[in-house]
Amino acid sequence: MASFSMEDFVGDGALKGLLPKLLEEGWDDVPTLKIMNSEDMNAINMSPQQKDALEIRSYLHDRALMQYGDILEASGKVLPELLNLSTGDMSSQFGMKRGHIARFMDRTSACTSPLHIPPRRTTGITSRNNSIYKAYVSVNSSKMQNRTGSLRRYNTNSDKSLEQSLADFKIKDGYIFKGIVAAGPPVSRACGCVQPPPVSENVAPYSVIENISVQKLTPEYRIGVERLVKSKTPPMKASELWRERPAVILCIRRPGCIMCRAEAHQLYAKKPIFDALGIQLFAVLHEYIEPEVKDFWPRYWGGVVVYDQGMEFFRALGGGKLLKDKFLSGFLLNPRAIANYKRAKATGAELNLNGEGDIKGGLFIVGGGKSGIAYQFIERNFGDWAPVAEVIEICAKLQNHQQGQSDSIKEMQE
Template identity: 50%
Template structure:
């Protein structure tokens, strides 16, 4: 299992002793650690053993094979040497299952997330600016004897807007070269797509709104923080229970920065876990774009929260007790479905299930799972909803190329001088006519 717990990623190897120093210097989450380049390692004065450990654990994390990390690191072999080991030796010496051996030796089976060249990690220092505290700490605890030579793609829905509103990313969330840096004024959009027929068209799916949620509706919603953004050494559980702060206005989330809100249907669902894991894998890109990642649940079940965070999602997690965000996605009422017509009679949902279970993630059936979720990208202040994705079939994922392109365009608009009216996302004048305050 590839958990986003920093402690589990470091394990009991060479990274464990410098984890506190790395965290203090900004390398405080797994996606960011996996982005560390050779120049970053040089600036931090990591030993050869620490560099090899990071390379090995990054490779294993990408392939969901972290259960072998400590044992493989203990062998003292570098990743290239381990990859040249025969399958029989991997099984006999390291107890690797045969199915896992095939995944381990296949270098094309999984690809790490690539940070676009025009983005900079917040933790990354300019050449020569590496934190001396980290470097000295690494030097103090390092043993010279240690040195030795040496995205489940989502569905491709066609958006309901012109593609020129997007900078260019591919379906795995990697930036292409033909997007340029020209900012295009954004109009609030809803990811479009036909709801697939069910039972040969005999069962008609429920109508899904194609109207962008007015910001005035979202501003009235109250939420409670369940857990903060994951950092090493931080546990929100006190005596095994969550201690919640008072409810807060949701508008505080986007008061100053753009926020991505992932409305999770059920945190124990394998399709929801896979989507959350896929999005959080790009945290370093979202951080570079100034986007905060927040997950919203429609109910609080403490042990489900503990199983979900930070293993599948390391960002902040909130609870929306009145399910107002979920009502907003449904145009003022909850968008629900049942397992019979929504899953067993829906081939699209069954394909989503197959795609998610291929990750090997654990799952359960605890909690409310019939209320559909989705995703919002809300610009800072009064900017408004830039992007809205609705889970039309169980397990639908927002296309990464659309999500990252919208976030990128918002970042350009924020950093480049714009006329005041261009900083507000334009929505249709009659977009609130279908809404009643009592609906949300």
């Protein structure tokens, strides 16, 4: 699985000398850099060689083949020329393994799905008039409409579809969102002899998470930032994370877990979309092992990482108690968990066995200020992911709603 480190992405090729300019112009993380178009490249005076290098490296990054970045770029060939080479040429000239050649030549397969937004960068909160946001909505509206019933198979309230849930997505008394609870389907284990653990059917009350004490372990990744926060930061209330803007809170079961790494990577790869929607990205750990944090960030996740020592976010996912499962019953006897493992392994992520891995995680989408929890996904089976398209859809609804609130306030003031 390709790293989100900018230094790893540009390697020793033509883009390396451009790093200061990229930082200055705001192209300072890999997902954003990969959506540059020709107009953006011309704006910072990229040379033809640098443009070709970016095209090659973006293609390799999508296929987890970045180890060939320097040698392919040094060949002087552009991407279409490389794709027209024979298997023998790829092997003899670049030392590419046969399986890697197949992945490289398959233009339809990628370890991460492409972004459906035009290549424009954004900073800060994005309005509905922003060109990225409008294009994002126009391209994805039909796709999102096709997904309106998708949550039915995940929702613990099986009689309520995503479309019905979104119809209730409004401000209630006290300006609190009526959230949506989702989880992977229960799976029979050991021919029905082992029952899956129950999960909460109710969204966690906002009061349960707003005062959770967290500690920042990493900043948001940018070129040249320190790998870890230098001095130990004081604990802060979790509500400070989303005080000004909505946030996606990814609760990681174990940062060395291959399924957790793959989930984080897939989600962070969509960072330009979340930027366009004005959504922040945070990962929460319930255990602090410094080498594990260094291995996890920014290779698999470039957003801020925080430490929840009391495991309160994880308790909130479990309705007040930690959701736990054993390796034998929760993984070896669970076909769903095994399928999740195979899915993660196919992405090329690495793994280790360091740390506590029995406490299950999940995901929250929290509105800005005190507007509440809009969405909550529970990891029922090891390796269950909140569907990324579903997360983006909820964030788009949230952004629309909060922008509407802001527009109403402005009209009243005028």
